[in-house]
Amino acid sequence: MKTVSVRERNQLNFSGGPGALPESVLRQLQEAIHAVPEVGLSILGISHRSDWFAAVVAELQSNIRGLLGLPPSYHVLFLQGGATQQFSMVPMALLAGRSRPADYLQTGYWSGKALPEARREGPVRVVWSGQACGFGRLPRDEELDFASDAAYLHYVSNETVEGLQFHRVIGRDEVPRVCDMSSDFLSAPGEFGRFSMIYAHAQKNIGPSGVTVVVLKDGLLDGAPDAMPGFLDYRRQIEAGSIFNTPPVFAIYAVLLVTRWLRDDVGGLAAMGGINAAKARLLYRALDRADGFYRPRAAVPDRSTMNVAFTLASPELEKRFLAEAEDAGFSGLAGHRSVGGIRASIYNGLQLGAVEKLVGFMDDYRRRHR
Incomplete structure (x- = not known):
């Protein structure tokens, strides 16, 4: 029987669905x-x-x-x-x-x-x-x-x-x-x-x-x-x-x-909206400061605060990104089968700290592969 590591048991869920649920729930x-x-x-x-x-x-x-x-x-x-x-x-x-x-x-x-x-x-x-x-x-x-x-x-x-x-x-x-x-x-x-x-x-x-x-x-x-x-x-x-x-x-x-x-x-939808907006700002900032290494799909005025979709310069870079992300504890980042690419879903139950960790991984990946 395969031994499951701590890392494998504690993946951060960025999937488009089912999404993460709050720890208390x-x-x-x-x-x-x-x-x-x-x-x-x-x-x-x-x-x-x-x-x-x-x-x-x-x-x-x-x-x-x-x-x-x-x-x-x-x-x-x-x-x-x-x-x-x-x-x-x-x-x-x-x-x-x-x-x-x-x-x-x-x-x-x-x-x-x-x-x-x-x-x-x-x-x-x-x-x-x-x-x-x-x-x-x-x-x-x-x-x-x-x-x-x-x-x-x-x-x-x-x-x-x-x-x-x-x-x-x-x-x-x-x-x-x-x-x-x-x-x-x-x-x-x-x-x-x-x-x-x-x-x-x-x-x-x-x-x-x-x-x-x-x-x-x-x-x-x-x-x-x-x-x-x-x-x-x-x-x-x-x-x-x-x-x-x-x-x-x-x-x-x-x-x-x-x-x-x-x-x-949380304190209601106004508070939840503020938390979700902070998560989205952090992630889009990482994309925008990457000098084209990461390429957001959506026009800026229409960007989603729930699903952050982007691509990289080549299918090889995307495949390597997904493999390394999975190994680092980030689950569900593959884009939808109809469009491919990368998609980070940051629903209510995903904490700001998880997004901070993903941004750190993305910055490191960009430095190593640009």
Whole structure:
């Protein structure tokens, strides 16, 4: 049997997902796998029909509304299928059977994945596409011509693959905004009340894979088709309190612990946003001062505070970088399979000290290989 070194057991997680979880949350989850203190049973064996789990769901709904600054008129659901299932559920509810197109933005890999699913249900108008610029930037306001009567507007707030992030709310206030916030959900404050629907799978900033958070405004579903399958109908999920079928109890409990950590330990989204901005500044500064050795992918105004994507001068240098980084204790730095290169994901659970160590490694690597 192979002996596992201390270094191998303590890799720093810079993966695009699943992302790092806070140390205090990991400790609580470790205890809960053995026995949840207030129940005396393993979290893996507690019934989803128990009073304890009903209280977990209720508290988590309240915590998410509180962190986002939203009133009780917003429903909070905990669904399955990831953001990929939302690519289909959204147009099934809001576009099917309607003559007015929905406005979509194609700003990267994941927003592109949403398009064919929407087109299965109804007409789609691509307001702007970044294909011509290789998805190296986001649109400027003057490039966007939104329809005032669109069924809804759909966009991705943070493109995980390309490292692009909207730092403003776009669209018309009279048109429902639907936003995939999977990779920057609960990472910073924002104008969340301007959105009719927000969805985010958990495995970036707020928990392990297996649960997707959907936040939707009351009244949004008026006029949705009646013949939808129950599992795919937001209204049935609301009626069932996110327990239409057996939900991922462990994953939902983990998200609850993360929201408590954000609220009580971090101090809310403004404080979390400040920490994330500091991590991003440190890493981008290392790229910009490297005299072209490291080459950031994203245009400066659109750089993501969650996913820092860059390349090196040659595939050989990138391959060596990844190998040496892994050996030095940095995990998950390979870029997405669709674009290659390097990507450092610096989600909520990753501490500033981890970024400082990565920057030190990058500076050393540049000195040795330039």
